[in-house]
Amino acid sequence: MSNIPADLKYLSSHEWVRVEADGTLTVGISDHAQSALGDLVFVETPDVGRQLKAGEAFAVVESVKAASDVYSPVSGEVLAVNDALGATPELINQSPYSEGWLMKIRPGDAAEVSTLLDAAAYQAVVDAAH
Amino acid sequence: MGLRTPLYDTHVAAGARMVDFGGWDMPVNYGSQIDEHHAVRRDAGMFDVSHMCVLDLNGTRVREFLRFLLANDVAKLKTPGKALYSCMLNEHGGVIDDLIVYFMTDNWFRMVVNAGTRDKDIAWIRQQAVAFAVEISVREDLAMIAVQGPQARAKAVSVLGAETQSALELKIFSGGEFGRYFIARTGYTGEDGFEVMLPAADAAKTWVAFHAAGIAQCGLGARDTLRLEAGMNLYGNDMDETQSPLESGLSWTIAFEPADRNFIGRAALEKQQQAGVPRKMVGLLLEDRGVLRSHQPVMVDGQPDGEITSGTFSPTLERSIALARVPAAAQGSVKVDIRGKHLAARIVPYPFARHGKACIEL
Missing domain, CATH: 3.30.1360.120 (Probable tRNA modification gtpase trme; domain 1)
Incomplete structure (x- = not known):
């Protein structure tokens, strides 16, 4: 049973999004996604300052089994990436919603945030996949 | 089913x-x-x-x-x-x-x-x-x-x-x-x-x-x-x-x-x-960070002239390894095209590891 925190937003492609108090977003992959991928061994993160479009692949997470693209929830500028994943990609397996975060982004259009899935809608996506 | x-x-x-x-x-x-x-x-x-x-x-x-x-x-x-x-x-x-x-x-x-x-x-x-x-x-x-x-x-x-x-x-x-x-x-x-x-x-x-x-x-x-x-x-x-x-x-x-x-x-x-x-199977050890996967092109002397047949992350070596089919004369260093980036890899003898131990020098 995967963990889907109620206070986060989600994409149907299994990213999670936390809306911070200053309006910036923190993005990672869900517990369901890390579990499906298995042991992560390599993470490719974007350059800080890169301009992303909503739905654009911004990172690659690689498990022993496979490589998988991670998609940006919104358009905007990359503010920070989680450098700790370079040496310890397994943080995503151990702590997908906290220490395993991937990037922080400043959304260009706040309206895009309102189109993201809530926890119940994402739960339905996960259930439908089984 | x-x-x-x-x-x-x-x-x-x-x-x-x-x-x-x-x-x-x-x-x-x-x-x-x-x-x-x-x-x-x-x-x-x-x-x-x-x-x-x-x-x-x-x-x-x-x-x-x-x-x-x-x-x-x-x-x-x-x-x-x-x-x-x-x-x-x-x-x-x-x-x-x-x-x-x-x-x-x-x-x-x-x-x-x-x-x-x-x-x-x-x-x-x-x-x-x-x-x-x-x-x-x-x-x-x-x-x-x-x-x-x-x-x-x-x-x-x-x-x-x-x-x-x-x-x-x-x-x-x-x-x-x-x-x-x-x-x-x-x-x-x-x-x-x-x-x-x-x-x-x-x-x-x-x-x-x-x-x-x-x-x-x-x-x-x-x-x-x-x-x-x-x-x-x-x-x-x-x-x-x-x-x-x-x-x-x-x-x-x-x-x-x-x-x-x-x-x-x-x-x-x-x-x-x-x-x-004309071709031979070789072992590859990735020198850069990343993971080798099957079907990635192998560049020999700058030309895409080989292909990875099996690649993975090696838990024993904590490095990425692969088998690749390359031209018979290939040796030494090659590049592997991973999502458009050309990463450095080295041709190595294999097996890579067995009986609990690494068989190649990293």
Whole structure:
């Protein structure tokens, strides 16, 4: 049973999004996604300052089994990436919603945030996949 | 729904992640794939390999038949129970399958072929067998569990009981019948261990008892990283009907001597040898960060002129490794195209790791 925190937003492609108090977003992959991928061994993160479009692949997470693209929830500028994943990609397996975060982004259009899935809608996506 | 082994329910109950593998619903991992890998290198792990196909070949001319059917020579098998790894080729020298064959008696050999190729294998073998009056029976009644790792044999025998005690005396690459079990000292991991064939009805309780004896449950994910570290080819990835064993790192399995033995594919291989084999299989060690995967292009002297056939992250080396087919002259440093980036890799001899240890310098 995967963990889907109620206070986060989600994409149907299994990213999670936390809306911070200053309006910036923190993005990672869900517990369901890390579990499906298995042991992560390599993470490719974007350059800080890169301009992303909503739905654009911004990172690659690689498990022993496979490589998988991670998609940006919104358009905007990359503010920070989680450098700790370079040496310890397994943080995503151990702590997908906290220490395993991937990037922080400043959304260009706040309206895009309102189109993201809530926890119940994402739960339905996960259930439908089984 | 795919095909299911007798252990399907056992895997699901254990929480395995199930995936399609050659039409079979098989466990890819039960928890951490890397932990499963290390269990085999360091202690003992087990794999359900019941999807693989066990064939019994019977007839007075069975040895003569196999000397014609297989590229390796079963004349090397002189002691009952002795096993041989071989390719089965078509007339063009392409690999129909790779397999293990056991010499049981003068009238009986046993063969284990891949799951994904079983139908075409059986059809091919039956077609070729007609002229030799050899009968083929498919042993659907048997399950197979591979127990692998430095402690695997002792732990398995402790579960299987006194009738299997003497299996501990089996020499490497030999097997035999012990009560209702066929036990062979073979595997696909680069570690010591057994492959145990047993009545399908006994498979679930034996699996549970092995687990209780400290043999870790391992899925196909760990099986793939273990075999790749051990430098063992995977049919369909590293060779198929469009490549010869000479360009697949399998020259050592071709018995050209004695020169008067005719086998299917021999003429094509000799022709290829005389013309010069254009490509070879090499090991690659990635120098940059990333993960090598099958089908990534290999750049030799700046040209995309090779391809990775199997690649992964090696849990033992904590580096990415691969098998790749490259031009015969390639050596030293190459580049691999990973998502448009050209990353540095080094051609290295393989196996990469076996018996718990790295075999190459990092």
